[in-house]
Amino acid sequence: MLTIKQIKENKEYTLERLAVKGVDARETVDKIIALDDLRRQTQQQLDNSLAEQNAIAKEIGKLFAQGKRDEAEAAKSRTTALKELSKELETKMKETTEQMNALIVTLPNLPAEIVPHGMTAEDNVEVKRAGEIPTLGEDAKPHWELAQKYDIIDFELGVKLTGAGFPVYKGKGAALERALITYFLDCNTEAGYLEVLPPIMVNEASGFGTGQLPDKEGQMYHATADNFYMIPTAEVPVTNIYRDSIVEEKDLPVCLTAYTPCFRREAGSYGKDVRGLNRLHQFNKVEIVRINHPDTSYEALDEMVAHVEKIVASLGLPYRILRLSGGDMSFTSALTYDFEVYSAAQQRWLEVSSVSNFEAFQANRLKLRYRSADKKIALAHTLNGSSLALPRIVAALLENNQTPEGIKIPEVLVPYTRFDMIK
RNA sequence: GGAAAGAUGGCAGAGUGGUCGAAUGCGGCGGUCUUGAAAACCGUUGAUCUUCACGGGUCCGGGGGUUCGAAUCCCUCUCUUUCCGCCA
Secondary structure (H helix, E strand, O other), X not given: OXXXXXXXHOXXXXXXXXXXXXXXXXXXXXXXXXXXXXXXXXXXXXXXXXXHHHHHHHHHHHHHHOOOHHHHHHHHHHHHHHHHHHHHHHHHHHHHHHHHHHHHOOOOOOOOOOOOOOOOHHHOEEEEEEOOOOOOOOOOOOHHHHHHHOOOEEHHHHHHHOOOXXXXXXXXXXHHHHHHHHHHHHHHHHOOOEEEOXXXXXXXXXXXXXXXXXXXXXXXXXXXXXXXEEOOXXXXXXHHOOOOEEEEHHHOXXXXXXXXXXXXXXXXXOOHHHOOOOOOOEEEEEEEEEEEOHHHHHHHHHHHHHHHHXXXXXXXXXXXXXXXXXXXXXXXXXXXXXXXXXXXXXXXXXXXXXXXXXXXXXXXXXXXXXXXXXXXXXXXXXXXXXXXXXXXXXXXXHHHOEEOOEEXXXXXXXXXXXXXXXX
């Protein structure tokens, strides 16, 4: 969530930036500011009232100690009115704060200066395109047919075990999946990210911390008996490691990477876009997460983009990098780059990574702060990105690398798979 | 699933109604000593809201209550640990 300070001190700038995300927030912002003024005023009154009560209570303590019972009893009666007043003010304070927060959480993060204007994917700016799109023969097959032909991914079997969108990887398909996970993790740890293996179920507090709750509640699988949620991304448990904490500036940046399965209900998405590996309820992903000093978060973002690019390129897949437009960005992001690879048989770009700087938006909700050398405490910046999401990488690999002899495994993966062809 | 104990500052751990935001130890920071370091010694060291500032308020797992006054008493919720049972 945005901070009150941010909103109040830069009101016009805030409004202008929100407009880039297609949000007209003038009315909301005015209300927020008015509520904050009221809140401060109320707190002053409440503080005064409580201070007086405290003073009287101390006085009574002394009087009792001196054995002056009568005077003590007299002093007691003075607190009655104060207590009532405090209670009223406290209620008012609580209500005002709640109303204010309810409004603040409706505001998305401010997009960075360089975020393209526009509301749809059409308005995204392609910042780079590289790699060669292979020319496949007429008989080129989409990955779901290849998966069946080589018996490496069984979608129907997944339906039997669980339901649609829970594929079973078999033989070299399973081995390829495992190889990719290990390869991605190795790339990340080599670049300085600390590997963690977190729980894949989280409690409610963690869901709130990274903002999946309350708004995206319907997108997560919920184990109601214990009130746990299946994670939609490793971002949730990994970022929550730092919930409610203060990191010393010298320990920044914090760089973490994690492999987890991810679970998404994807309620409401159907159609041909969801065939095969294109959209699943359970999939594997390796994530990178960073906590940075506010001064360096955009450098960090560039580093992360460069890092992800290196991995995508190493697989020999044609890719492009998009800078998302205001309307296409997520609620929490200030700047997002998407990576897409070209899936040659489907003849479409598939998103395989999304790398974002959340600035202090997520940190504010998480209460994730850093302490600078001069002991000042301020919100840190958080960033994360996929590095990488597996299914669409696999889809593109299968489609782009299909030959009459079989599917060729990229060279960098062979040490991990220990086979160079799926036949 | 059954039984018991517990939740206090970065950590450990005292504190059962007033002067307690909280002893003590460890850790951290600063200093003395040292060529440097260690040891020793001295000092210092929570967060948060509000105020231009002085100051004031809040926080001892969460919520509620008793009281002039609550870390301390009562109710309630959550979580953790230990033992037994079951078990990868």
